[in-house]
Amino acid sequence: MPEVIHLALAIAAKDIRVELRSRTALVSALVFAALVLVIFNFARDPTALSATDLAPSALWVTFALASMVALNRAFTIERENGALDGLLVAPVSREAIFVGKLLANLAFVGTVELVTLPLFTLFFNVSLWTVLPGVLGVAALATVGFVAVGTIFSAMAVRTRFAELMLPVLLLPFMVPPLIGAVQVTTRLLAGRPLSEMLGWLRLLALYDVVFVTLCTLVFSAVVDE
Amino acid sequence: MTVQPLSLEVARRIIRRGLALSAAGLLGLAVVYLLALEYTPVEARQGLAQKIFYLHVPAAWSALLAFSLVGVASALYLWLHDARLDRFAAASAEVGVAFSAIMLTTGPIWAKPIWGTWWTWDARLTLTLFLFFLFVGYLALRAAVQDPAERARFSAVVGILGMLLVPFIHLSVYLFRTLHPQPIVLKPTAPSLPPEMLRTLLISFAVFTLLYVGFVTARYGLALAEEARDAA
Amino acid sequence: MPSHDGAALLEARGLQRSFGRVRILHGLDLSLRPGEALAIIGPNGAGKTTLLRLLAGLIRPSAGEVRILGQRLGRDVGSARHGLGVLLHQSLLYDDLTLLENLTFAARLYALDRPGAVAAAALEAAGLADRGGDLPRRLSRGLLQRAAIARAMLHSPRLLLLDEPFTGLDATAAARLRTDLQRRLAQGLGVVIVTHHLAEVWDLASRVAVLVGGRWAADEPRTGTLEAFLPRYQELIGA
Numbered sequence: 232m233p234e235v236i237h238l239a240l241a242i243a244a245k246d247i248r249v250e251l252r253s254r255t256a257l258v259s260a261l262v263f264a265a266l267v268l269v270i271f272n273f274a275r276d277p278t279a280l281s282a283t284d285l286a287p288s289a290l291w292v293t294f295a296l297a298s299m300v301a302l303n304r305a306f307t308i309e310r311e312n313g314a315l316d317g318l319l320v321a322p323v324s325r326e327a328i329f330v331g332k333l334l335a336n337l338a339f340v341g342t343v344e345l346v347t348l349p350l351f352t353l354f355f356n357v358s359l360w361t362v363l364p365g366v367l368g369v370a371a372l373a374t375v376g377f378v379a380v381g382t383i384f385s386a387m388a389v390r391t392r393f394a395e396l397m398l399p400v401l402l403l404p405f406m407v408p409p410l411i412g413a414v415q416v417t418t419r420l421l422a423g424r425p426l427s428e429m430l431g432w433l434r435l436l437a438l439y440d441v442v443f444v445t446l447c448t449l450v451f452s453a454v455v456d457e
Numbered sequence: 458m459t460v461q462p463l464s465l466e467v468a469r470r471i472i473r474r475g476l477a478l479s480a481a482g483l484l485g486l487a488v489v490y491l492l493a494l495e496y497t498p499v500e501a502r503q504g505l506a507q508k509i510f511y512l513h514v515p516a517a518w519s520a521l522l523a524f525s526l527v528g529v530a531s532a533l534y535l536w537l538h539d540a541r542l543d544r545f546a547a548a549s550a551e552v553g554v555a556f557s558a559i560m561l562t563t564g565p566i567w568a569k570p571i572w573g574t575w576w577t578w579d580a581r582l583t584l585t586l587f588l589f590f591l592f593v594g595y596l597a598l599r600a601a602v603q604d605p606a607e608r609a610r611f612s613a614v615v616g617i618l619g620m621l622l623v624p625f626i627h628l629s630v631y632l633f634r635t636l637h638p639q640p641i642v643l644k645p646t647a648p649s650l651p652p653e654m655l656r657t658l659l660i661s662f663a664v665f666t667l668l669y670v671g672f673v674t675a676r677y678g679l680a681l682a683e684e685a686r687d688a689a
Numbered sequence: 690m691p692s693h694d695g696a697a698l699l700e701a702r703g704l705q706r707s708f709g710r711v712r713i714l715h716g717l718d719l720s721l722r723p724g725e726a727l728a729i730i731g732p733n734g735a736g737k738t739t740l741l742r743l744l745a746g747l748i749r750p751s752a753g754e755v756r757i758l759g760q761r762l763g764r765d766v767g768s769a770r771h772g773l774g775v776l777l778h779q780s781l782l783y784d785d786l787t788l789l790e791n792l793t794f795a796a797r798l799y800a801l802d803r804p805g806a807v808a809a810a811a812l813e814a815a816g817l818a819d820r821g822g823d824l825p826r827r828l829s830r831g832l833l834q835r836a837a838i839a840r841a842m843l844h845s846p847r848l849l850l851l852d853e854p855f856t857g858l859d860a861t862a863a864a865r866l867r868t869d870l871q872r873r874l875a876q877g878l879g880v881v882i883v884t885h886h887l888a889e890v891w892d893l894a895s896r897v898a899v900l901v902g903g904r905w906a907a908d909e910p911r912t913g914t915l916e917a918f919l920p921r922y923q924e925l926i927g928a
Contacts, residue, residue, distance in 0.1 A: 234800070241797040245786070252785040312825065313779030317840075320745050321798040322770035380618065387611045391601035401594045401615060404587055408625040411633065431632055439625055446621060453535050453610050457748045605709040684710065 235327045242318070242331025247338055249308055256304035257339060264297035264347045272354050286355045287417035293347060294370075295377070295406050298340040299399055302381040305332045306389040319455060329451035333382050333444070340378050344370055362420040369420070372436040373413035376443055380405040383447040386454045405443075412436045468682035475675025482668035489664050492657045509567040511657055515665035516560040517581055520588050521623075522669060523553025527595065528620025531613035543609035546616055547599060548676035552669060554592035560585045580630045587626045591619040696759065697722055698848045698879035699744065703753035706739055713739050714903045716753065721848070723877040726870070728890045728911070730883075731900035732926045737883045738778070740900065741852050744881065745775045757848060771799060774846030776854055780837040782825045788812060788836050789821035792843060799844040807843060815839040816865065830857035838866060842873075849873075849880045855889040867893055887922075891915045899925050 250257055271289040309315035318328055348366075352359050359366055381402050388397040412432040419429050493511040500507040530546040533539075564582045565575040576582070595615050602608040699721040706714040713736045721727055729737055742748045744755055746762030754761055760769035782791045792811055796804030812821050815835045825833060834857040841849065849870075855863050870880060870893060882890050891911070898908040899922065906925040 237800075238798065241794065245783070245794050248790070249783055249785045308783060308785070311784050312782050313777060314781050314783055316747060316775075316777055316779070317781035317795065318798065319747055320770065320773065320775045321795070322768060322800070323798055383614065383618075387598065387614065390607070390611075391598070393601055397598060397601055400597050404590045404594065404626075405618070405622055407587070408622070408629045411629045415632075435625070435628055435632065442621060442625075443618070446618065450535065450614050450617060453614055457606065687710070 235324055235330070238323050238327040239330035239334060242323075242328060243334035243338070246305065246308070246332065246335035250304065250335075250339065256301050257342065260297045260301040260339070260343045261346055263300050264293050264343055265350055267293045267296055268347070268350055268354050283355075283357060283421060286351070286357050287414045287421065289355065290347075290351050290417065291373075291410050291414050293351075294340075294344055294374070295410055297343050297347070298374070298378065298381065299402065301339045301343060302336060302378070302385045302402075303389060303394055303398055304339070305336055305382060306386045307394070310389060315455065325452035325455060326448050328455070329382065329448050332386075333379055333447075336378050336382050337375065340374055341371075344374065357421065362423075365420045366417060369413055369416045369433070369436070372433065372440060373409040376409040376436065376439045377402070377406045379440070379444045379447045383451060383454060386451070408439055409436060412439075465682060465685045468678050468685055471678030471681060472675050473678075475671050475673070475678055478667060478671030479675055480671075482664055482671045485660075485664035485667060489657065489661045492660065497653045497657050498651060507567075507571070509563055511661045513560060513563050513567055514581075514658065515661045516556050516563065517585050518662060519665045519669045520553050520557040520560060520585055522666070523549045523556060523673075524588050524591065524623065525620060527553065527616045531616025531620070534609060534613045535617070540605075540609065543612065544677055544680045545673070546612060547596075548673045548680060550592050550595050550599075550616075551676055552672040554589065554596065555672070556665075556669070557585050557589040557592060561589060578630075578633075580627070583630050584623070584626055588623070591615075591622065595619065697756075698758060699881070700756045701744065701753065704740070704743060704750050704755065705752035706736075706743060706748065707751045712751075712903065714743070714750075717903075717905060719744075719898075721879040721881060723847070723879055724874050725896060726874055726880040726882065726890075726894045727896045727898060728882050728884060728887070728894035729898050729900055730885070730887060730922070731906070735900040736903040737900055738852060741777075741850055741881070741883050745773070745777075745850050746770070771844065772847040774841040774844065774849045776837055776841040776849070776851040778852055780825060780833050781840060782833070782836060784824060784826050787822050787824060788817060788828075791825070791836070792840055795840050795843055801844055811839045811843045812836075814869075816862075831859055831862060834858055835862055842869075847878060849878060851880065851882045853884055853886070854882060855884065855886050863889060887915060887919075891918075901926055 268289065271285065271293070275285055306315070309318070348359065351357070381398070384401045384405075385394075385398055388394045388401065391397050412435050415432045416429045416436075489511060493508045497508065497511070499505060526549045527546045530542045530549065534542040534546065561582070564585070568577050568582075569575055595612060598615055599608055599612050602611055697720050699719065701717065701719040704714055704717040704719070705712065717740065719727075729740065731737055739748065743750055744757075746755065746757070756762075757769040758772050762769060782788075783794075786794065789805075789808055789812060792808035793804045796807045801807050809818070809821065812818050815838065817832065817835055817839065820828065820832060820836075825836070828836065834854075838851075838854060841851070854866060858866065867889075870878075874880065874893075880893075882894070884890050891914075894911045896909065897911045897918070899906040907921075
């Protein structure tokens with residue numbers, strides 16, 4: 232068991248180092264997120280729709296779209312020079328490879344979300360201070376779910392000719408439950424509602440995470456082993 | 458390099474059987490139309506437009522059946538690696554996308570006179586919309602992968618994940634407090650149905666299931682025929 | 690330490706592989722003992738690379754089985770992979786990591802102690818110590834090949850599967866590789882080399898196998914000179 236974690240961490244660390252060298256995926260995702268927020272701001276009529284009504288949806292749609300920009304990175308780098316074969320011939324379990332990729336993807340998407348949050352409070356004039364732990368918590372909970380599914384789909388998408396198109400087509404339906412849950416909880420957090428009103432959604436998010444992280448880890452071998 | 462033998466004859470036989478079942482199903486559909494228009498009473502609140510319910514609900518049911526079977530076949534494929542399971546899953550997906558498309562067009566036709574809007578986010582429509590997207594994604598992925606073995610494996614992964622997504626969609630919609638809270642796809646519009654309505658509905662379910670079986674059989678046979686032709 | 694206990698390093702029985710409905714390999718048998726160097730040669734499209742990928746456990750056979758160091762390679766990855774080194778057409782290196790970082794990562798994958806030191810030593814042995822800080826994209830084909838070979842042998846494997854190892858190597862590097870392989874063979878290593886460059890491997894090989902159309906046309910000890918063998922080879926692939 233510790234072997235799996237060791238290897239997963241080594242793989243995640245390698246991914247992070249590779250990304251920090253080129254920074255392409257990270258920067259693209261960040262710029263994309265900022266632009267989407269700006270568009271949301273200009274796309275609404277300020278007299279008709281208040282910022283706080285739109286805010287949670289704007290935030291989560293931004294997170295969802297920006298993370299898709301970042302997700303294909305994980306397996307695109309393994310295609311250069313056939314590096315994935317290097318992982319597959321080594322004594323590394325496929326589960327460890329998946330978890331390593333998942334951790335790296337979470338680091339990237341998490342970074343994009345953390346950098347986007349201050350922009351969000353700025354553009355939408357929303358104060359997050361009092362509810363910051365809650366917002367971070369629900370962000371983590373929702374993100375783990377769709378990044379897990381996104382990781383496995385990107386492993387498949389990069390092997391087709393239309394990786395950038397295939398990933399959203401496959402992934403978007405799977406993003407809906409975490410997104411709905413996240414928006415519902417975020418809305419209630421911003422409105423200062425009690426925890427009891429959010430429990431149902433939080434349970435949904437947690438269940439989604441458990442089910443899909445487990446399932447994706449188990450079926451990953453079917454994607455990479457021929 | 459040698460080629461494994463594949464019988465065009467077997468494929469043709471399967472197609473014929475499928476077409477026969479489909480023809481029977483279409484005949485049954487005509488019967489359902491008649492029953493719906495003549496035999497069943499007109500509903501008090503919703504009027505004539507309510508009758509689309511006899512097509513709407515079974516079509517949604519067929520889409521759900523199609524997708525569940527894609528999921529089951531996918532799981533079995535990853536365990537057994539039998540190409541027949543993959544062929545079946547693909548056929549079921551194509552039939553499923555057709556049924557969900559039917560449902561998504563009949564749904565608004567019904568909704569407009571009843572609720573005054575073309576689209577509602579009620580549980581049934583929303584679930585079918587998601588099934589439609591999942592089917593489309595599944596078929597798009599299949600079209601994008603050349604190697605048959607890789608295509609089968611990848612489709613199976615999407616099939617299994619999709620099958621497990623469905624309950625979560627259901628749960629999300631249920632929690633969401635929709636326009637007309639109807640958490641279960643099969644729940645009828647009225648608390649107690651008159652016997653004519655119930656009978657017609659059940660016949661319609663049977664007819665749509667028959668159509669599903671017929672179409673999938675024919676499609677399966679067609680896929681088999683294509684492979685036989687490509688191998689020759 | 691590898692021992693000459695004589696147990697087969699590699700055993701394959703009845704290997705078949707299909708791509709869709711087309712069969713590429715037809716019921717191949719293969720075995721390799723410690724100290725043996727098998728050269729697999731044959732015309733293009735014979736299935737040599739597919740066979741190597743099967744032996745490396747990257748592809749699953751449609752029928753038959755492969756045992757590496759007594760273990761069947763399957764989804765349960767197994768400890769046998771610790772003793773297996775593989776060189777493929779591509780370098781398996783990450784373009785954004787230096788050679789040293791690439792090899793250190795590989796050492797971690799094989800759970801080696803002090804991965805950084807092992808990586809540095811491997812680069813030293815390959816004559817690449819001064820290029821350790823370079824990125825793969827800045828290296829010539831020959832240097833890249835040497836780095837890839839170093840990566841394949843990093844963990845002192847007992848079995849090596851090499852696909853065209855001499856591609857891009859200059860005479861010095863090729864000689865160095867031959868010497869290294871001969872030393873390891875004497876210590877009990879087993880090597881399978883897939884190649885077009887018969888001349889490069891002729892003296893190294895203890896056995897030669899010719900693959901034509903997914904079947905063995907010949908599998909015999911390497912005796913005599915290359916010149917003597919060539920006419921027979923032409924006959925075998927023409928058949």
